Amino acid sequence: MQSGLRHPTKNEQKYQSIAKRLQSRRRVQSEACQKMTETKTHIDPKLTAILQSVSDPEIPVLSIMDMGVVRSAEMQDGIAQVIITPTYSGCPAMDVIGDDIKKAFSEKGIPVQVELVLSPAWTTDWITPAGRQALEKYGIAAPLEAEADKEALLGDKKLVKCPQCGSMNTKMISQFGSTACKAFFQCQDCKEPFDYFKCLK
């Protein structure tokens, strides 16, 4: 079973195949992002305001539109068809978001159907610039790029900016914070603890 250990050439082949697989995965992801951009244009402008008014229950300042979880919203035969995608599989906010969307539409007297889809999978890249600002203002550090994220979470590098005082002198306390999507940090200058929204790609 561990014969692979003693045969470096086999390993090399394997790493090449892993590297190839990684490349193809990246390609799939970038295709997914493009698809998302296309989908975004499918949001009926008349419905944008209503969807904008629905916020993430765990981050009230952040609209679900800025969060990037609304994949499409269109009127079909007088019914608004809204498609959303979860941030994390087990995110308890998704059920609430679905309910809140229904409530927001029913207040405007528009019948609505909400559907949850898993593909393409959500990424933190879909958080809009306005969303990132809202996060920072709320006291949550916005996600870094994938490489920097890895270094901040594993390599002890000071890359995450304190959302309170702006200092870069911060330290990770825990890879998982108040929710699965966040890590827990502390600022070494102002001493305030804060959440960092982890990069998800």
Place this chain on the structure above:
Amino acid sequence: MNHLVQYIYGIADNALILGQRLGELCGHGPSLETDIALTNISLDLFGQTRSYYQYAAKLKGGDATEDTVAFLRSEREYINVLLVEQPNTNFAYSIARQFLFDAFHLLLLEELQNSNDKTLAAIAKKSIKEVRYHLRFSSDWIKRLGDGTPESHQKIQEAIADLWVYTNELFEQTDADKAMVAQGTGADVTLLRDAYYTQVSQILEEATIAVPNPEYFQKGGKQGIHSEHMGYLLADMQYMQRAYPNMSW
């Protein structure tokens, strides 16, 4: 029984039972940070389980729902591997179990995302992002405990040695597995074995933990033959649905 449904159970039962084990640590973790981390991982696993079971219930039809699949099967009908049902003997065991499973889980999902079944591929693609964090967390702790104090080293070494006998079962194939692999729907776990042991051994060596070389391996879970721990776990997990059928929050 439908091979596809059985194949889905084979993947999802691992996530459910491991999620349940991790959930036991809610409020009981050795420190606040590890408590939160392990229960967050549990939450990810439950989320993934729900996606799989919702799909399986749809395929089964009739009165099946994600809840009946999760809560109303008997012990022999769960086909999770023995590894994930092993108890939280101490923190070292919880971390060792997590690490030995995460490394496999990521390899499996990387294959499953190429499935010709669109739903399974979508669930795999979604889950990979989460499981990558799980593996990062558990690998980090393996290194910390292995390369930590003499006591932490001794405990994690013991946990790895004890749980190692359950690793080979991860690469066993059931009839449903074989049927689904042949159809291009399932991931061939037999092809993941070398990569798994290479990766796991590398991290263990880095953590100064000796890679076990046991004389035998344990198996049975994938055929529904579980260890003595499973009954207690299910009694706890199924209690509410058994005592109050169809109850909901």
